[in-house]
Amino acid sequence: MTVFNRGVTPGVLPAGVERLYGDRSRKQDLEKAIGQRRFDAVIDTTLYTGAEALTAIEELKDRTGHFIFISTGQVYLIRKGVARPFREEDYDGEVMAAPPEDHDSDYHNWAYGFHKREAEDHLFRAWGEHGFPVTSLRAPMINSERDHYHRILGYLRRMQDGGPLLLPDEQALAVRHVYGDDVARAIVALVETGKGKGRAFNLSQDETVSLEQILGM
Secondary structure, eight states: OEEEEOSOSOOOOOTTOEEEEOOTTSHHHHHHHHTTOOBSOEEESOOOSHHHHHHHHHHHTTTBSOEEEEEETHHHHTBSSOOSSOOGGGGSSOBOOOOOTTSHHHHHHHHHHHHHHHHHHHHHHHHHHHOOOEEEEEEOEEEOTTOTTOTTHHHHHHHHHTOOOOOOSSTTOEEOEEEHHHHHHHHHHHHHHOTTTTEEEEOOOSSOEEHHHHHHO
């Protein structure tokens, strides 16, 4: 087993896991790190742009049995004319125009979905043209232990110090999260069975919970 990253985020790996260092957005880093290696499967958790997808395709063509791309539900949120719950077939169609760049949050959310779509388009085009063995997993927010983004840590710290919890006014606000272990199990199933190549799948929990419920738990 091999891990490739910049080494910026601390992480303890099990014994026997090879660690390769480099910036995946730099083609020369990826090319140097991979060398002549071949992989049974590649799980790409940090592919964000079309350019990065093209580099991955070029470097891994005919050198991996399965390429699993961690995409995002955001690919639907910039589509025109679709409504929740989104289905995989809702991907195809016209996307919204970019909001003004000075609307910082709106623009960056749009750009995230736009560039993830661009990456998916390149990967599935490569599947159609020469069988690049991609599966795309469109995930909502992934939460789990050791989440270095600390997505719910603020709530937990406030519970510990006894201060007030600040919540949106909207009642029963649905939380679109998926648990990290469930995502890992889905990936392992795809790798072990070899299924899903050339396809995209939405990931979700069986249940939809509200923000109040998740904080209650």
